[in-house]
Amino acid sequence: MRIIRLAGGITAVPGIRAAGIHCGIKPEGKDLALIVSDPPAVAAGLFTQNKVKSESLKLTLNHIKYGLTKAILINSGNANCCTGPEGYNHARELTHLLADYLNTSPHSILLASTGIIGKRLPLNKIKDSLPRLIQELSTSGGGNAAEAILTTDKIKKEVAFSCDYQGLVFHVGGMAKGAGMIHPHLATMLCFLATDLNIEKTLLQKALKRAVDESFNRITIDGDTSTNDTVICLANGRAANERIRRDGGLYRAFQEVLSQVTLILAQLLLRDGEGVNKVIEIRVRGAETVKAARLIARTVANSLLVKTAFYGNDPNWGRLMMAIGRAGCRIIPEKIDISLDNLYIVKGGMEVKGAWEAEAARILAQDRFCVNIDLKMGKGEAIIWTCDLSVEYVKFNSHYTT
């Protein structure tokens, strides 16, 4: 199998056109995106577990159950959340109008929204802009679309690959937006992916689930997400392969490329988080179970005292031990080893002797490093990515709506 990284993102996939324009939801900058698939695509999706859901998302949850998907309409600047029946009607009206323009059925249109919660969607601005948006659709429009879905992100995030699997060439591309602090519940995460493979819906869903588990779910976690989180993958069959119906070689090749795409997008998300100066990989091994490993990794990754210590290049391993201890899992503190990259700072639950502080501070000053925690209790392992908690983050988030 030969994999080549392509320029661009979702429109590097044959049959996918996209556009992104400014329609006036935000005071400036692109705020409306459209992705269209020719022919209509099989669609798989993963969505927020938050009990409070965007009205746009509710409609998408309904539509994605039906047949094929022709288009995805995305707006930024307004989450269409906590907007009640009126918000749902707005969403429905948009899909009906867009379906008319595209000569398709409303059920083949999916929606996603991101931005401020609780404010009325400026419906007319969007409606009035649809003809212009459709006119802008092109096979090089992925970048504009990737820009139009951003909120507080600093850079657009897109990636695409082509893959030659035993003479069959297929493509996978996508775009994402994140920002927020990039951790449980703190960012609306949107991601739109496409492939030209012909694949059954259940297998597409399975591949997407695994790719997301190994990427976005290491930074934003199920059951602990924003009101609007959405990952959708389209598969339009333009590669003309025999439909993938089982977990065979081609499926696994697709899985590999899809996972690579989501991994790159997740890393871009982390890097672009509000006030993020460094990305930290928390690796827990030797836990009694995988569940325990995950819980401990998340507890460490979410600890404000740990995150502020990272910000200050402070090798305060006591805060790591405290966070490990409060996760509630069975541990034996006297067994625990902790290293920063390859530098051991804790062995057997106690500080390593010798002058390691300067080297530790050097590691923490990098924009990327790894915290390895070995509990020596069992075989459970987990990886979570987190970031430092900076003064800039607080400044930014204390004045978002105003």
Place this chain on the structure above:
Amino acid sequence: MRIIRLAGGITAVPGIRAAGIHCGIKPEGKDLALIVSDPPAVAAGLFTQNKVKSESLKLTLNHIKYGLTKAILINSGNANCCTGPEGYNHARELTHLLADYLNTSPHSILLASTGIIGKRLPLNKIKDSLPRLIQELSTSGGGNAAEAILTTDKIKKEVAFSCDYQGLVFHVGGMAKGAGMIHPHLATMLCFLATDLNIEKTLLQKALKRAVDESFNRITIDGDTSTNDTVICLANGRAANERIRRDGGLYRAFQEVLSQVTLILAQLLLRDGEGVNKVIEIRVRGAETVKAARLIARTVANSLLVKTAFYGNDPNWGRLMMAIGRAGCRIIPEKIDISLDNLYIVKGGMEVKGAWEAEAARILAQDRFCVNIDLKMGKGEAIIWTCDLSVEYVKFNSHYTT
């Protein structure tokens, strides 16, 4: 029942002497405290649920099971945590030495430590200072002791009451230290309480549990605490009442005064948190169960986006809805009402119409306000106190050990 607030704290209780001195664990400031009871007292205690525990605390957990307590020795500046068998031996040595000086048994000595984790306790400095510390003991030494247990706190925290119950006069006094961000796991919380009542150990434990549930546990939560958290209450019987053996009138009078003492200390803790500008009471009602109400209140209280919005006086109710939704409890978003003090900003899951923003911003600019969340699902209620997340907090905690 007549209750009078007294000056001072723990030494306002007859039979209690205390002292606080500088022994050199910290570069400056008092760092060693002693509380002595004449006669030895019945003791009750509540301790951290963290799996990583201070060696001093391990010894106290052992000693408090035995007979009466003569004294509590507390050091600040070093947590004696993750210090291994040597740390436990240090703790044991201190209790033996102090027991010799006070002519009592080592089991009648309790210990508490707070400060940096993982550093060797400077044993000799403490040992050498014990004679001086004992010499300083006095019935007006409570303030010095309250000072000596502080770490990053700005002010000492003490309170005392006398109570006349049907002609019987008894006293309850105490001191505490907190700081940190004053929320789950983020501060070592120490609290030492005393009364001159004669009361059975099991009833003293019961009263203490209830008082802590209604005060400290609203800010620092069981199962989610620092490595050294300790609350101890002594009862030395100097009031010469017939021993309290049941949940009668005198017990309830004591409970009321004890709860008042812990409530005041908890509020002082919150107010003195690192970088805290305001204290917010999160009141959830109408949840399906008390457990659900607590979980939702804590999720809101811990949300970084909510806390930074409070810091910025930003009435961003969407963040409240998002936090409510991600708590994982059954809710119907369309039923939720939210008010700030008495100002409704959300009704039926949607923004209240009209120009309420200016009034909301005025409420949020106060140093104390209430967020009321009514889920209208059932009868579950909970109250949690939290604080804003400030730029000062991040600055402070990024440079604590260095």
